[in-house]
Amino acid sequence: MSNTRKAYRAAILHSLADPAVVGVEQSYQYFEDGILLIENGKVAQVGAAADLLPKLTGVDVQHYRDALITPGFIDTHIHYPQTGMIASYGEQLLDWLNTYTFPTEKQFEDKAHAAEVADIFLKELLRNGTTTALVFGSVHPQSVDAFFEAAQKLDLRMIAGKVMMDRNAPDYLTDTAESGYAESKALIERWHGKGRLHYAVTPRFAPTSTPQQLDLAGKLFGEYPDLYMHTHISENKAEVAWVKELFPARKGYLDVYDHHKLIGPRAVFAHGVHLCDEECARLAETGSAVAFCPTSNLFLGSGLFDLNKLEQHGVRVGLGTDVGAGTSFSQLQSLNEAYKVMQLQGKKLDPFKSLYLATLGGANALYLDDKLGNFLPGKDADFLVLDYNATPLMSYRMQQARSLDEKLFALTMLGDDRAVKETFAAGVSVHQREG
Template identity: 75%
Template sequence: MPFTRKAYRAAILHSIADPAEVGIEASYEYFEDGLLVVENGQISAIGHATELLSTLPADIEITHYQDALITPGLIDTHIHLPQTGMVGAYGEQLLDWLNTYTFPCESQFADKAHADEVADIFIKELLRNGTTTALVFGSVHPQSVNSFFEAAQQLDLRMIAGKVMMDRNAPDYLTDTAESSYVESKALIERWHGKGRLHYAVTPRFAPTSTPEQLTLAGQLLGEYPDLYMQTHISENLKEVEWVKELFPERKGYLDVYDHYQLLGERSVFAHGVHLCDDECARLAETGSAIAFCPTSNFFLGSGLFNLPMAEKHKLNVGLGTDVGGGTSFSLLQTLNEAYKVMQLQGARLSPFKSLYLATLGGARALRLEDKIGTLHPGTDADFLVLDYNATPLLSYRLKQANNIAETLFVLMTLGDDRTVLQTYAAGTLVHQR
């Protein structure tokens, strides 16, 4: 591969720590007139343009953006590929919504051509919205994951995905068996895990749709391949929590089901966690597990409000998830708009710098990838965005009234959406241009 070096000049902002741990001022780095230098797909330097320009070769290509902000690529820690076609489906809570809309939509992924088509649409939507890494649920069909990884590999994206394991309490046309889910998952792991920037996640849908035999085999896969991910759902909806108690009366609670089958660990991400208790948060933190906070979906399906202050108290890793199709937008900016309201309704605050952390470095920490993504530190992958201050007339007008980067950032998260993302770069390559 030929050596490439390019530089990008604009306002630059990235999270360097969790504001809940170090305070707001020490949590970010901001360069009003900044320069980002990229070599061979990685960031090699970041700093004030006036200081860095003199250190660069005379012939380096510099792209200079006016009225724009460079940030790390956004990280979506919970989203469903096969639900792209039913996003914004009307009027149900979780369990009815699954049966009415989700399962019929997911059944179409038995067809590889359909899976290919949706994977293409799905990845374009992620990149249009500035999402450069996502933790993705496939359907029960292995081809859903093959189609997704084939498309992601072509663009050299850092993506994590897995085939859903589901052997009960779902329509016959959409179930596997404990044994087939193990065999098919293993084949996908062997084919894709660690190939380029791709990773595999063992994916039991949630405790009610897996038998004890299937959950045992999910735990076995994690034991066989130590750096695998595990993703599932937990404590999203009160009826779901009650159902788990009926199905697993011998366990002391929802989290204990997963704990018993050895599904907790440093690369385990549990979506929602709206109805977790203190003890469960403590156990998640103790095992290094993470929560994907999905505010848009929790509002849309009437599930409840995630208690972020409780998670912070336990130093529990939290990332942000759009949860499309329960969530109604691929945009993590829009998701942060909803996250702010979740906190407001609980009498708590969400600072724009904590929001930035959740969508970037917090997500990277939840995925144990903070050495590769989530910041703009030299040596990390050059996954970054250019956000346009003049994306819409209202945004342009409003940002002219902003007095500092905190206000600018908050306005971007409140009024911003896919239109705000001017360009998306993955491993130093332009993968979306508005």
């Protein structure tokens, strides 16, 4: 953690609330020429440069021109073992798992390999401006150890867990109900709450866990304060039908998790493309969250996520890249695809709602909005600097922009890792773009 006071000057934009709740105009704060003051790794103050500069005698001020400072992006669903298989061709979910995912994840029985991929993975996140993520490991405990060791060195706020999977997967990737519980418990004792790290109980999805394993996963979820639960739900129609066959006594996919006590605050269900109204209401009632993963859902042909339906029910929603089914680590690119998902349903995604989903909305979904997501004093100084001139086309487009929302929208349509000039975690620079 940084032990110095430092100020950063640029245009500054952060979310204050969900536009769907308070309206767009009340949802954000913007300073065209702003100052972000950081002290001991936390936000000390944010405001207009004209107001704050006279009070900063003796404080180093880093000035970024033609740039926008925002809170760090938050990814609410991603698989680090799948880094090496991103952009694998031509399958839908269930075939894709068997063809690409499972053979790739086998390699994580080797901790040296896991450590190598964890390093690549975290560098990609930071290069794309993502400072916090909810992360799948593999079934191997050493995959989680390797990930947390790498994240701890950078003092990142990260959440991860060992996959629990005791059926309907290759023998080389399965645990047992008992070993999955015991190995997860040991990892929780070792990592949960250590620095800025958090643990997530991680049954892959209902079809790959027996009722006995789901029972023990639910037991574990209730045994520790502030623990997370991370799994998949209703991504693909064939998957939903398979769940009905495997759990005939349950009235729906969500009811499987509900029955096994895998629902509630800090429970995050990835995808949720085919949730019914009753399931949405139950998610909202229990304080559970859903990760919207647009690049993955389009890539695998899973369907169109109905953001408005979940909003109407009051469900917490974050944004996920879902690498490797997702096609980019960039949350800007995820928002590009999210806009198209909404367009295909005859709906709109406002640029300020996009900002909310990638920052404060993700923090809210993860129950970290007291620590992350905007620049209120006392929050972690996780932020990034976006370059309006990252590419010739972006620079030219920004010259034509007549308003802040136009600039923000252009960033989400044209931006990717090249737009991220610098990334900070706990007040420390953890990525600087070359050039």
